[in-house]
Amino acid sequence: MSDPNIKTALRNYLQEALQKLRTKHLTTSVGKGVHTDPWDGYTAVEADLAAIDQQTRQMRRDIVRRDIRAVESIADRLLPGLETPQRVELALGLLQAHVQLLGKSKEWLTNGLIEEIDLSEHTEQLGNAIPLLTKSSDQEAKPATDSGPTFSEALPPFIELMTQEQGWRGQTLAQNRATYRMFAECCGDRPVSQYARKDLTQFYDLLRGLPALYSKSKEWSSLPLSEIVKRTKGTGHPRMTMKTVKRHFSALGRLFAYLKRRGEYVGENPAHGFEFPTKGRARNKRQMWEGEKLQKLFASPVWTGCLSETRRSTAGSLIIKDEKYWLPILGLFHGNRLEEFAQLVRSDVRCEGEIWFLDINDDDGKQVKNEQSKRRVPIHPRVRELGFLRYVEATAPDPTDRIFPKLQPGGPDQKLGYTFTKWWSRYRKDIGLYERGLDYHAFRGGVTTKLTAAHVIEDIRNELLGHEGTSVDQRVYQKGLPLAVLAEAIARVEWSEFAVSNSQPLSAAFTSAEAK
Known part of the structure; x- marks a missing residue:
């Protein structure tokens, strides 16, 4: 100068x-x-x-x-x-x-x-x-080089975008944050433009070498990930599943796609192209409630009569219609995620054109998995016959009252379904129906199977279950299907094994005007 x-x-x-x-x-x-x-x-x-x-x-x-x-x-x-x-x-x-x-x-x-x-x-x-950035009479100015943001610098605005626009929160947000933290530990916090395929390969190999329960062991809590892999090699500990590895790479793929759109990463997405082979067919991995097991479940004391509120697995004459009674029934006929229904309030139970439905949303701090999870789910006719609307009327008279008031938040994400999940595991053990994978989420697979068998098309199934479609039309242009179409589809979910009945008539007091 x-x-x-x-x-x-x-x-x-x-x-x-x-x-x-x-x-x-x-x-x-x-x-x-x-x-x-x-x-x-x-x-x-x-x-x-x-x-x-x-x-x-x-x-x-x-x-x-x-x-x-x-x-x-x-x-x-x-x-x-x-x-x-x-x-x-x-x-x-x-x-x-x-x-x-x-x-x-x-x-x-x-x-x-x-x-x-x-x-x-x-x-x-x-x-x-201060560099000489203007032209002199005999020399062209040379601009300073800019290698772009580092991984830790690029991450906060990306996560903010995903939180605001894609609905990342709760477990989804925590899982993705863990992915990015592990990747930075493995490959270093460098300018994002410098990462290459070999870095993702290194991360892939690290994940495949980690024990499935590496994060839950006090013995390994203070160790670097690479040291955990080294110490547990050949010890027989079950390793991280390919499904989990795939989830980690999906999170990284979204990040690098975002960086490419911003011009901060050039070239092919380095997280794409990896294979995640699993043994056996995918549809056989998760169980579903059906046949004798389903029949035995709903013939157990919660639905036929228990001894007391604290002794639900012991046969008696008392039927208590609370969250323990209703949530499995709702899951069986609607295929919902547990938290979606656990956090319902009175104003979420609505009626439009004589069709009753549950409005799944993230209003007032409620949690949904992603944007596709926000939807309208018609209440199954069988659930109405059992008196669900009358239960709602009695339990939640005001719009902000919770449908299942006994549920208390718990766990790292403070989910209302946390304590129910604990009870649900104990109850299945008490009645002799506990199997790994045959849990509340298994109701979801059952509804998917029933809808498919009833020839319900994919876009309607996705709308009912809160799945993102695979085509551009489904993901972008389809903004919600008519309730009548959804109601007709959900009514096709039928279970001959389900024998729970209710002789009491539905209450006429819970009207669409009150629900609105």
Whole structure:
């Protein structure tokens, strides 16, 4: 930088800005962001770091393009009346100064304000740090290279997008975060543009070597993943299933697809093209409730008479119609995910055109797996015959009342179905029907099988079960099927093994007007 006035102005500006920035760090309240407000699911520091990275990339692009619009007013205030070449030179220096300021702020956010800042050191570095970015009479300017964001820098805005637009939360969010944490540990936190197929292969091999229960053992909790693989090799511990490996690669595939759309990764998606072979046919992997087992289940004390509320597996004369009674019945006829129905409130039980349905949504903090999970599920005629609407009327008179008020949140995701799942396992053991895989989710496979056997087309099945379609029409253009079509389809789910009955008539008091 040849003009001493410009160099002095930039040094003074940087020195003053550094002091103001440090003061802002010191005076910002705990939990508040220095540069931006915290986002949903992110701490103030995480949001600040993401904002810094975004601003830094933008300023570097402005420097390379000689786009000085963002700092023109500052340049004119510092040294008014400059000729165009000197004015551009000053403005580009200001952009570089702001890049340095953001870098210092990132350092403070990461390491803390642990020592006094030697301003002279930073200002002396300024003259050498600002590149010559304008054309001289005999030399073309050389722009600074930008290798793009690192993995940890690219991750927060991506997860924010998935949370807001794709409905990532609860277990889905936790699983995907775990994938990205494991990948960074395995392959390092590097600029995303530098990852290649060999890195994904390394991660693939690491996953295949991990024990299936590696995260639940205290013995391994403090060890690096590579050390867990090394210590457990040849020990006979069951390894991570291919289904789980595939889920990890699906999460990475979505991330790299996002990076490609943003131009931050060039080339083929490195997470695609891997194989995840499993033994046997996929449809034989998960069991479903049917035949003698299904008949025995609903002939057990919860539905035929138990001894007391705390002794549900012992035969007696008491039938208690609460969540333990209704949730398995709802699962059998609707194929819902447990949490979808466990968190229902009165206003979610609705009627439109004489068709009663359950509105699955994520309003007021309710959790759904993804956007496709939000849907309308007509109530099966058999469930209505059993008195479900009368139960809702008696249990949840107000719109915000929960349908199953006894359920309490629990587990890492604070799901309402947590305690039911624990009870459901104990109950199946007590009545001699406990089998691995024959759980609540097995009702879902049964409904899928029944709908397919009844020749219900795939897009209707997807709509009822909350699955994303495979075609463009299903995924993008189809915005919900008529309730009448869905109701006709769900009525085709029939179980000859199900013998539970209810002689009491449906209450007429629970009207569509009240439900609305």
